[in-house]
Structure formats: structure tokens, C-alpha cells
Amino acid sequence: MRILIVEDEAALRESLASQLKAADFTVDTAADGEEGLYAAKEYPIDLAIIDLGLPKLSGIELISQLRGAGRSIPILILTARDRWQEKVEGLQSGADDYLVKPFHFQELLARMQALLRRAGGWSQSVLQCGDISVDTRSQIVTVGDRVVELTSFEYRILHFLMMRAGEVISKAELTERLYEQDFERDSNVIEVFIGRLRRKLDPHGNRQPIETLRGRGYRLALARAEAVPRARADG
């Protein structure tokens, strides 16, 4: 999943970015409102973390413009101001949740995952499709009762496919969602990883959890165990 961090405080931005990467997210960063707006419009972002006090374009402005442009990605705002009036203003402009600084990274991660789940139509932190289950908190993947060891990149692909289970996702989109913007793109890499993932999830090759639709992309074909897709609560 690809995350955009818009934060002007370099130390916080860098520390968040490295922690999110360690948690198997793809991360883009922007240091001011205008840069953030550009990145959010141009890159296939799954979630944006936006600081409210930004130079050039305030966080509220940025969110309003994004929502005005029809971008409905989940947005989590960071703010140093914890009065309700300011929280309400932020949420009214179109954000989905807020976090008051300073915060623990674990709290941020939990809020992000909740927002991502909601956007994907999931309500529990454990995603379950057929006999495959992905615990987004502990990153433990099980098939039936068997725990499957995945590399970081394999987990990223599976997480993304599970989030959007049932949807066809093109190879290009997968690449964009899982690589940084300046990464040398090579679609063969994706094929290789999908191949490895298939072998780990389905060693006997009899269930085919990940379908390949020729010329269109991939789809996680197993039924969601918790099928409660609902409209996201966008403001």
C-alpha cells in the first residue's frame, strides 16, 4: 500500500517514512502543501497523512482541494492543536481521522490500518479470504492452520490484493502501488514475486488463489470471509 506523508518538520517526516517502510508500506513524502497536493494528485496513493500546519498551502486547504478534485483516498491529519474546534475543522474539510502530536507510531499505524481497511470494505484487522488470513497488525499470514513465511515484498503484494479482494488489479497499478516513485520499474519483477507468492500460498497448485487475467492483471479470487463492503464515510 502506498502512503503519502505531507509534513514540513523534516525529522518527523523522515522518521515516519522509515518506520512506515519498515512496516511494509511504500512511502512518498512532501515537505509543503503544494508539493503534497501535486503528489496526491499524480501518484496512486492509498492513504495520505497530512500535517495541518503546512507552509505554502495549509493542510485544510490541501485536503479541500484534493476532495474538490474528486480524490477520495483516506486522509489522516496530524495536528499539534488538540482543541475540538480545530479537529472538527479538519474533519469537515474532508479528512477521515486525526491524530494529535506527539503520538506513538503504533497508534498512527493502527489508525492508518483502520482507515485502509474501511476504504477496502473490511472492518476487522484480520483480513480473511477463503482459508488465507492476513493479520494486518502482526503481519502473520496463515493458510488454514499453517503459518506462511513471506518476505517483505511478498507481504506487500498479498496485503494489497487482499485489501482489494475480488477486484482486478493491473500489473502497472501493482507496480505503482508497491514501488517508490523513483524506483526503476520492471514488470517482470512483479511476475516473479506473484509466482513465489502462489507457490507459498498454494504449494500443491490446486486452489489457484491468485488468478491471472491475461492482459488485464491479477485478482485475488477467494471469497471474503467477512463480506461487508460499505461506502466509505467521506466528508
Added chain:
Amino acid sequence: MRSLSGRLLASVSLLLIVFFGLTIAVLDLLFRDLSERSIGELLDAQLIALLAVSETDDHRNPQPAGPLAEARLRQPGSGLYAVIRAQDGTLIWRSPSLLGRETSLGRTFTGSERRIERQRLDDGSEVMTLSAPIDWEVEPGVSRPYVFSVATSVAPYEAQLHRFRQQMFGWFLGLLLLLLGSLALLLRWALQPVRRIEREIREVEGGSRTALTDVQPTELRGLAANMNTLLASERRRVEHYRNTLGNLAHSLKTPLAVIRSTLSSGGAPVHSNVIDQQVGRMDAIVQHQLRRAAAAGGAVVGHAGVDVAPLLNELRAAMSKVYAHKDLMIEVAAPDEARFAGDRGDLFELGGNLLDNACKWCRTRVRIGARREFDAFGRVRLRLSIEDDGSGVAPGDRERIFERGMRADEQVDGQGLGLAMVREIVALYGGELTIGDSALGGAQIEVVLPGR
């Protein structure tokens, strides 16, 4: 024109000058009319006297017989003159007072009616002349037309008019000055309370006074009362800030001390844990004190009041997002007339914390209502009531839940800070806070605040 008295004086003097100017013009007109009429009467009398003493002379012309009764007609240059002319203008007789003077008097007269006119003599003096056509019986049965003219110099009248005008201007000027002077004094007296307020405000600024005296004229009593309210709330606020700052600095020292002692005691692995704990503690302290400091508090002067209903709806929308995972049903029941007499940010904070708390503890339902009511003193009050369907608060805990996190140096985890804040804001506004059971099954918190 910056000053009130300056404006008043200027406008009143303008009015007075216009008024006196008109009065002077009218009086002048009346006086001239009067003197012209009296000149006319004098000339009439002289003409009749001349006619009375005139007899037909040897040349069969009318002529005064014997000495004239009026001494001024005999005295040259006296200013009273008389002339008798034939109809063609030939001089027949003139009074001795005209000796050595030009005799154009009455020469230009034509017509059949007596007439008064103003004439300028050759020596420059101005006269009023009454000329009358008379048919004189020169011998029995034979009448011939003549013109009898009498004239008087207007110089004495002009002098009189001039004197009259001088006196009149003098009086009016005196009157004007007297009026303006007394008006200035009156204004000084009437505006004294304003000056006093101004002086008192200066003294308040200077610090030698804390409030304005409340015995003011009725018109200023409201101003003084509002000013005093403002001053009192300003003082409270300063005190509030000072306390907050003191508490903040004081309470941050403890965690800092813990961190320092941990660092100096060595033992790296425990560091991050202890430091994180202390940072959390410091953060909670800063949060708590910042929110306290941000509360405006106190009655707000000259404020229309905050509309409660739209604010609660905004909060509901925000809560629906924050608690999107809970599938909440939040009911807002606030009439349009419900208004809060205070700071908007404070009401946001109060409502936000109460709703947040209710959403946290409820199962699915939260109800928030507002009502406008009057207290025993007839003041408008705003009653807010927040209910949820959670497990409620046990009677023994009801006092305590608002206490949590109250003491800044107490170990807090961020929970309960909101309710402490609620209590703080309610106290700032001199309101009431009660907690009880809700019909929904959970807790019901009621808050009474100044309304509008």
C-alpha cells in the same frame, strides 16, 4: 471636530448667528419703516402749516404772509426747507433756510398726487421731499395750479438708524457671547461624567484603580457595567494564564528530573522505556495546561451568543468519522433559539469532550440535547444533556471521573482529561455539572451554562 462639546458649541453658535442675523435684519427693516413714516408725518404737518399761513400776494401768487412759525424754516441750512413753484417750475417762493442753496427742490415734480421722494441736493445732502399740487384761488373764481414742496434732511434720521444698529449689534453680540459661554459651562458640567470615566479608565490603565465607579448617569451606567465586566474577566484571564504557566513549569520539572536521573544512572536498555513514559507524562501535562489556557471563559460582553444547534451538528459529523468503526447513532436535539453566551471555541471544547466521552463508552446510541431556560434570577441559561447507552457510571465514581487528570503532576494516560476539561470550562462560566442515569441505559451528563 473631535470633541462632543466642540461639535455642540460649533453647531449652536452657527444656529445662534443665523437666528440673531435674521432678527437683526427684521428689526432694522421695522426701524427704517417707522422713521420714514415719522418723516412723512412731519412733512405733512409742515405742508399744512405752510398752506395755512399762505395768502395771495400782489403778483397774484400764493406766498406766506408774515413770519413763519417754524424757526427752522427761517434759519439757513437748518435742514427743513419749503418751496412754492408755479406749475411750470418757476420758483415763486422759498424758505429763508434755503438761502444760498440750490433750489431744485420740487422742480421735477409732475402729476396730480402728492408724493414723497428722496432727493439729493447739489451740496450732497439727502432730503426727503413732500410735494403736493395745489389749485390756488388767486382771485375770486380764478384758480391756478401750484406746487408746494417741503423737505427735511435725512441726516439726523440716518444718524439715529446708525446708532440704533450699533446698539442692536452690541446687544446681540453680548447676548451671543453670554449664551455660548453659559452653554460651554453647561456642557462642561453635563459631560463631566464622561470625563470622569475617561479619567478612571486612564487610572485603570495606569494600575491605580481596578474598576470604574458605578454611580454614573443612567446613560453611562451600562457602559460602566460592561467595562467593569470586561475588566473583571480580563483580570481573571490574566490570573488564569499566570496560574497555568506556573503549574505548567512546575509540573514539567518532575518528569524532567526523572529523565535526568535515569540518564545519569546508566543502564541503557531501561532508558527508552522510562523516557517514553516520562515524555508521555509531559505531553499529557502540556496538553492539559494548553487546553485550560485556551479556554476563554467568563461572560462575553457585546456578544450575540453562539448558536448551539449547528455547532452540535458539526460535532456529530466529526464524531461519525472518528468513530466510524462503531456504527454509531448520534441524535442531536437542539432548538434554534438555544444560544451560548460565551466563546465558540469553549463550547466546541465542552461539547466535543462530552460527545467524545459518550461515543467512547456507548454501545451504539448517543443523544445530545440543548434547551433554553431561565434560572431563579430570570437569567437565560443553556442546558446541555448528553446521554449514552453504555454501562453508565456507578454513583461512587461520579465525582471522580471529572477529577481524573486534574492534578497536572498526576500520572495520566490521556483518558479522562477531556472530562476534567469539561469541568474546568463549566467552572470558568460559573455553570453547573451533574451526572446521572440516562433512559438509554448509560450515563447522562447535564451541563448548565449562561445562555442568550
